[in-house]
Amino acid sequence: MRLKISHETVYRYGQPIRNLVQSLRLTPSVFEGQKTHEWQIDVSGGVKGPGFRDGAGDWIEGWTVRGPVDHVTVRITGRIDTRDMAGVLRGHREMIHPLTYLRDSPATRPDDALRALAQSVTGSDPLDLAHQLSASVSDRIAFRPGVTHTGTTASQALALGEGVCQDHTHALTAIARLRGLPARYVSGYLHSTIDGQAHDAAHAWAEIQVEGLGWIGFDAANRCCPDERYVRLGSGLDAADAAPIRGVAMGTGSEDMDVSVRVEEMAQ
Amino acid sequence: MSYYNEMFEGDSVRDPYARLREWVETMPDDFRQMKQAEAEALFRRIGITFAVYGEGGDPDRLIPFDMMPRVFEQAEWRRLERGIKQRARALNAFLRDVYGRGEIIRAGRIPGRLVYQNEAFEKSVVGFVPPRGVYSHIIGIDLVRTAKDEFYVLEDNCRTPSGVSYMLENREIMMRMFPQLFRGNRIEPVDQYPDLLRRTLESVAPAKCNDRPTCVILTPGHYNSAYYEHSFLANLMGVELVEGQDLFVDGEFCYMRTTTGPKRVDVIYRRIDDPYLDPLCFRPDSMLGIPGLMDVYRSGGVSICSAPGAGVADDKAIYTFVPEMIRFYLGEEPILNNVQTWTLWKDDDYRYVMEHLPELVVKEVHGSGGYGMLVGPKSTKEEIEVFRAKIQANPSNYIAQPTLALSTCPTFVNEGIAPRHVDLRPYCLCGDRIELVPGGLTRVALREGSLVVNSSQGGGVKDTWVLSE
Numbered sequence: 147m148r149l150k151i152s153h154e155t156v157y158r159y160g161q162p163i164r165n166l167v168q169s170l171r172l173t174p175s176v177f178e179g180q181k182t183h184e185w186q187i188d189v190s191g192g193v194k195g196p197g198f199r200d201g202a203g204d205w206i207e208g209w210t211v212r213g214p215v216d217h218v219t220v221r222i223t224g225r226i227d228t229r230d231m232a233g234v235l236r237g238h239r240e241m242i243h244p245l246t247y248l249r250d251s252p253a254t255r256p257d258d259a260l261r262a263l264a265q266s267v268t269g270s271d272p273l274d275l276a277h278q279l280s281a282s283v284s285d286r287i288a289f290r291p292g293v294t295h296t297g298t299t300a301s302q303a304l305a306l307g308e309g310v311c312q313d314h315t316h317a318l319t320a321i322a323r324l325r326g327l328p329a330r331y332v333s334g335y336l337h338s339t340i341d342g343q344a345h346d347a348a349h350a351w352a353e354i355q356v357e358g359l360g361w362i363g364f365d366a367a368n369r370c371c372p373d374e375r376y377v378r379l380g381s382g383l384d385a386a387d388a389a390p391i392r393g394v395a396m397g398t399g400s401e402d403m404d405v406s407v408r409v410e411e412m413a414q
Numbered sequence: 415m416s417y418y419n420e421m422f423e424g425d426s427v428r429d430p431y432a433r434l435r436e437w438v439e440t441m442p443d444d445f446r447q448m449k450q451a452e453a454e455a456l457f458r459r460i461g462i463t464f465a466v467y468g469e470g471g472d473p474d475r476l477i478p479f480d481m482m483p484r485v486f487e488q489a490e491w492r493r494l495e496r497g498i499k500q501r502a503r504a505l506n507a508f509l510r511d512v513y514g515r516g517e518i519i520r521a522g523r524i525p526g527r528l529v530y531q532n533e534a535f536e537k538s539v540v541g542f543v544p545p546r547g548v549y550s551h552i553i554g555i556d557l558v559r560t561a562k563d564e565f566y567v568l569e570d571n572c573r574t575p576s577g578v579s580y581m582l583e584n585r586e587i588m589m590r591m592f593p594q595l596f597r598g599n600r601i602e603p604v605d606q607y608p609d610l611l612r613r614t615l616e617s618v619a620p621a622k623c624n625d626r627p628t629c630v631i632l633t634p635g636h637y638n639s640a641y642y643e644h645s646f647l648a649n650l651m652g653v654e655l656v657e658g659q660d661l662f663v664d665g666e667f668c669y670m671r672t673t674t675g676p677k678r679v680d681v682i683y684r685r686i687d688d689p690y691l692d693p694l695c696f697r698p699d700s701m702l703g704i705p706g707l708m709d710v711y712r713s714g715g716v717s718i719c720s721a722p723g724a725g726v727a728d729d730k731a732i733y734t735f736v737p738e739m740i741r742f743y744l745g746e747e748p749i750l751n752n753v754q755t756w757t758l759w760k761d762d763d764y765r766y767v768m769e770h771l772p773e774l775v776v777k778e779v780h781g782s783g784g785y786g787m788l789v790g791p792k793s794t795k796e797e798i799e800v801f802r803a804k805i806q807a808n809p810s811n812y813i814a815q816p817t818l819a820l821s822t823c824p825t826f827v828n829e830g831i832a833p834r835h836v837d838l839r840p841y842c843l844c845g846d847r848i849e850l851v852p853g854g855l856t857r858v859a860l861r862e863g864s865l866v867v868n869s870s871q872g873g874g875v876k877d878t879w880v881l882s883e
Contacts, residue, residue, distance in 0.1 A: 167663050167706035169694045195665045195706070196713030201513075201540025208709035210664050241541040243516060245530035383537075392694045394705035 147374045148412040149337055153222040153348070154405070155391060161399030162214035168192075168393035171333070171380040172222055173205035177238035179231040180378065185224035191215050203240035204380035213395075220391060225412065226377060233371030235353060235361040235378075244355040247328035251383035254320040254331075257301040263317075264324035276327060276354040276364060283318045283366040296385065311350045312385050314366035318352040319384070328355035330381045331388045332363065337375040337409045339368055347407055348390065353381060377409070415791065418561050418821040419833050420484070430485040430881055431824065433599060438482070438824075438831055446481075446826065449591055453479050456587050477580075478874035482831060483588065483595075484823045484838075484856045491880040494557070494565060494840070495850050497749030500740060502553045502842045505572055505727045507743035509549035513540050513723060518742050524735045529726060536688060536723030538695055542712050545618040546846055549721040551683075552611070553842045554578075557750070559821040566751045566818060568837070570736065572728040573720055574685050578841045579643040581855045582607060582650075584877040600882040602852035607841070608650035611683075614845035619680045620714045622666075627680035629653045630670060632661070634686045634702050644685050658686075663706035668716045681717045682707075688722045730779055730813060731757070753818065759810035767814040768805070771798050776805065776814045789865055791817050820865050823876070825858055835859045837867045838878065852880035 153172075168189065174182045187194075187207060195208030211218055250256065256264075267282050269275025290308040298306075300320040303313035315331050322329035329352055336349035351365035351372055363372035372378070382388030421431045457476055486494070511517050512529050513536075519526045529535055554575025556568040585604050589596055612629060619627035633644040635657050648655035660671055661679060669676040684691065690700040695708035710716050726732065734755050737748045756763035756774075767774060776788040788801040805812050822833035840854030856876040857867035867873040 165662060165664075167694065169706060169709050193665045195663070196709050196715055198709075198713040199541075200538065200712065201542070202537070206709060206712070208663070208666075208706055208713075210706065212664070241514070242537055243519075243526060243530045243540075245526045246535065246537050246540075248527070249531050386698070392698075394693050 147228050147337065149226050149228060149335075149377060150410045150412050151222065151224050151226065151335055151377065151408070153335070153407045155220040156217060156404045157219075157393075158217045158402045158404075159215075159395075159397060159399050160401070161397055162216045163395040163397030163399075164213035166192075166211040166213060166215075166218060166393055166395035168209045168211075168220070168391060170207045170209060170220070170391055171204050171388070172220075172390050173207065173379065174224070174226055174334075175203060175235075175238060175378040175380065177231075177378070178236045179229050179374075181227045183225040183227065185226075186222070188219075188221045190217075190219040190221075192218070201241040202381055203238050211395075228374040228377060230373040232373070233363040234359060235363065238361070244328040247330045247355065247383065248323050248326070249383060250320070250323060251387060253299045253316050253384035253386065254323070255299065255301070256320050256324055259304050260301055260317065260320050261324060263304065264321035267321075267325075272327060272356045273359065273362070275325060276322065276356055276362065279321050279325065279327075279354075280318055280352070280364040280366045281369070283314050283321070284369045287314055287317060287366075289314075289367055311365070311367040315350045315352045316384060318354075318364060318366045322352070322354045329353065330361075331384050332378060332381045333385070333388045333390050334379045335377040335407065335409050336368075337377075337411060340370060345407075345409065348405070349376070350385065350388075351376070415817070415819050417819050417833070417835070418559060419823075420559070420821050420836075421824045421833070430487050430879075434483065434485065434595075434824070437595065449481060450826070452591060453481060453587055456590070457583070460583060477869045478860060479584065479587070480825050480834075480858055480860070480874050480876045481588070481591070482824050482826050483877040483879045484836060485879045485881065486852075487881055488883050491852055493563070493749065495852075497565065498555050498840055498842050498850055499848045500744065500746060500749055501555060501567065501570065501736065502550075502844055502848055504736065504739040504743050505553060505570060506548055506550055506844055508739045509572075509721070509724055509727050510543065510547045511743070512726065513542070513549070518739065521742065523738050523742055524732075528731050528735075532726050532729055532731070534688075534723070534725035534729055536726070538708060539712065539721065539723045544721045545620055545717055548618055548844050549724045550727060551614055551618065551719040551844050552578075553844065554839050555750075555842065557838045557840070558818055559836075559838070560819050561821075564751065566753050567736070568753060569730070569733060570728045571839075573687070573725045575839070575841065576640045576643055576685075577839055577855045578607065579646045580875050581841070581851075581853055581878065582646075584855075584875055585853070588877045599879070602880045602882050604851045604853040607851045608647060610843055610849050610851065611647070612651040612653065614843040614847075614849065615681045615683055615717075615719060617845035617847075618717050618719065620717050622714055623680040628670075628677060629681040629683060630656045630661075630679055632656055632658070632682050632684040632686060634690070638685070640685065653683075658690075658702045658704050661704045661707070663704060663710055666710065666713065666715045668704065668707060668710050679716060681719065683719045688725065691718070691722060730755075753815045756814040758805060758812045758814065763814075764809055767812075768802065771802060773817060774814045775817050776801065776812050779811055779813060787866075789817060792863070792865065817865070820859075820867075823856070823858065825860065825874075825876075827860075827862075832862070834862070835865050835867065836876070853878045 189209040294309040300316035303309040319329040336345040550572035554571035690702040692707040820835040825834035843849040
């Protein structure tokens, strides 16, 4: 698919802020399933700082806004070709050892319910086990926006039985690690859900390391593996670690955020 | 158990101590008491009262200073120096390796999970090689001596070892009080340490720095128990002492706020822990750090000493593999010994330790300061049983080691001088060169028979001499 992406995040501050520093993980990953043709990051009133590829293979870009400003817009526009790789992250250069992704994190720390869920699943081999684990999360957490928030943990989402892609992904990474499979949180975009509905928000899914195959994506929220409808940006131990935008500013007032994402298919 | 007394060779006093013994024997009692009071007053006036090694307790406590120096001959020191530098090279090679290809793990010499699942292993710096490939720039290696030519390493401190200000102050005070001792003995100086430290820091400035590098010391602030040391070193090195709020990131670099405007900073000697360095990379709630610092660091705009993630080399679980690192990276045999260590989460080790508690030293994995430890041979049956119950409740919280026969040094006591047990922490500097000033911090267990040198348990400090040829 040839996808056109526009992603805008507007931060509005109750009091003007100064010295905003951001660390952006907002550039598509480089692997066989993606070829980026044009990609532009712009932070209003900002100075582009350091850019580098980290050990996970993600392109990180720092931006600073001296201010004072009462709002900041982070705007992404780009064109990218995607291919269906059946979820396999082939040709992705990274240096972090998979065992590192067996560690838990604040949002994926297991509790008894997650342990029980992890143990309730059987698989004929590691790949099958990963599929079964993903299915078990789809079964136990219904997709429902508005009941969870960005700080909801895997154990809280499982107890609620409802949530959004972030919650499915936290739960899946948590139980995969419990079964000895390295797992991580991936952030990106999704063109449309399987029923053809446009997806107008950022998206997240899990990657599980399967010996012999490498990293494979599992989208428990949509009961599938990532294909050509998906655009991969970066990864981490959990949502906070993989966050596309991290920022800190000097200021004391309130902060509101508006996000709009459009992923459109373009004519080839 | 017999102990090596560093003052004697058989029945005769060893050369390095001969003059000192004469000095002590001709010293009138009232003179000694007067000098002891003078030393204490000097320490108070300088304000050096902080706790060593994060032992906690009263931050204003004065650590007892023993006026009787500990002395090494040149030849003894040369061997120690080779051993320490060897270890420092291996530890840095290990860090470069585990943040790179992980050859030592691929070769099966160290289990990968001990490294990659270690809390101190920092995923965000994988693949980034700091200037000159150095991760740990100041390594404090804790040593004990058990025989004339036998030294054991108790632990390596690769992050931000403290206590070097004691090494400098102990010497300063001895020179002020007993100048004649320094005229009569050829003692190698230690006061070049601040210059060497600054030179070391400057030598690891990032490639983007094209002037004389600007170095700073980053402190958590004056509530920190080692704040005195931070300001002391900044002063002696002639660099600024800063807190997180004094630094900021703009574009590709890190700057310090000054009265004449922003000044670019090239090298940060940080005395704060990894999780507090940068809220954008580590703990988002940290107020101590500098937002964006890690992005500047990872793109080569500033150097951080020690490198974030260096702590994985001094972890208690990794410690047992240091001799293996020396063989693997350097192709050499270790000059200094590691202490045999039983880890109580392993069944075989657990069984052995429980059967031999009266002979062993048992420590908490994350303990420090000599708290929460059992010294088997120095404990009563009741104390051992109480400790046994603690171990049974949580075996993975403990490691055990043989009780080492720590050497003794002559030490002032009420009756004159008597042998007391000591350890040693030298400070090794790693930059474009590896440097070690001849000396270090000697801690002494002032209580008769005690093997615990921690100041919280009645320990004191001594000046440490290395005699020149």
